[in-house]
Amino acid sequence: MLMECRQLSRVYQDGDRQLQVLKDVNIAIHPGEMLAIVGSSGSGKSTLLHCLGGLDKPTAGEVLFAGRAIQDWSANQLADWRNKELGFIYQFHHLLPEFTALENVAMPQLIAGVATGDAKIRAEQLLTRVGLAERLQHRPAELSGGERQRVAIARALANSPRLVLADEPTGNLDDTTAEQVFELLLELNQELDTAFVIVTHDNALAAKLPRTLSLHHGVLDHKELIA
Numbered sequence: 001m002l003m004e005c006r007q008l009s010r011v012y013q014d015g016d017r018q019l020q021v022l023k024d025v026n027i028a029i030h031p032g033e034m035l036a037i038v039g040s041s042g043s044g045k046s047t048l049l050h051c052l053g054g055l056d057k058p059t060a061g062e063v064l065f066a067g068r069a070i071q072d073w074s075a076n077q078l079a080d081w082r083n084k085e086l087g088f089i090y091q092f093h094h095l096l097p098e099f100t101a102l103e104n105v106a107m108p109q110l111i112a113g114v115a116t117g118d119a120k121i122r123a124e125q126l127l128t129r130v131g132l133a134e135r136l137q138h139r140p141a142e143l144s145g146g147e148r149q150r151v152a153i154a155r156a157l158a159n160s161p162r163l164v165l166a167d168e169p170t171g172n173l174d175d176t177t178a179e180q181v182f183e184l185l186l187e188l189n190q191e192l193d194t195a196f197v198i199v200t201h202d203n204a205l206a207a208k209l210p211r212t213l214s215l216h217h218g219v220l221d222h223k224e225l226i227a
């Protein structure tokens, strides 16, 4: 199993009130699979993704990556793990504005200790794969919204992660561009050994994926059995 949540709960303190955002969530994510998490606004989707990515800690339960409980790790261990094993894609691209597309995709590799020349070669290959061979030297402000998300996708894949977590990756795009970017994610999942978890409120896009989990007020619709 690549990643698991077991009886995951997250409670936020809201003044003197307790807000239960996730309740006893069980999920098992297999290597290389692709799944969507859907649910209405406030149902806990982003909180779940943050718990999977080690950006938020569960109040109760466990989050396991390759059998290891990540909630016990130090901030340094988590940062190193995120850099090497995970990729993140957000609704807004979060690219570094003063750097070119090529430099943005090379950056996670440089942080991981890859030599500059090798990082640039891989960045060029990835950007070519996502259709941006002619845009390597452009800065984010010189790219369209769809192109920026393609750079963000290439960046997320730069260190060959085992898992990509995407929070509304097409949420800021028009329908046609959203569909194209979503198709690209599907193709990349087929080509690579990388699992993708995609949070979306777009049920039509989610329906294209082999598996969809639905959150309602922090509870998964169909509780999954852990093997």
Ligand SMILES: Nc1ncnc2c1ncn2[C@@H]1O[C@H](COP(=O)(O)OP(=O)(O)OP(=O)(O)O)[C@@H](O)[C@H]1O
Residues within 6 Å of the ligand: 012, 013, 014, 019, 021, 039, 040, 041, 042, 043, 044, 045, 046, 047, 048, 201
């Ligand atoms: N750090 C926090 N402190 C207190 N409450 C929080 C915190 N983070 C999220 N919440 C609350 O938890 C609930 C779930 O939020 P979350 O962002 O996970 O929902 P979501 O399904 O991703 O929503 P959306 O689709 O609108 O992004 C919301 O009611 C939110 O206000």
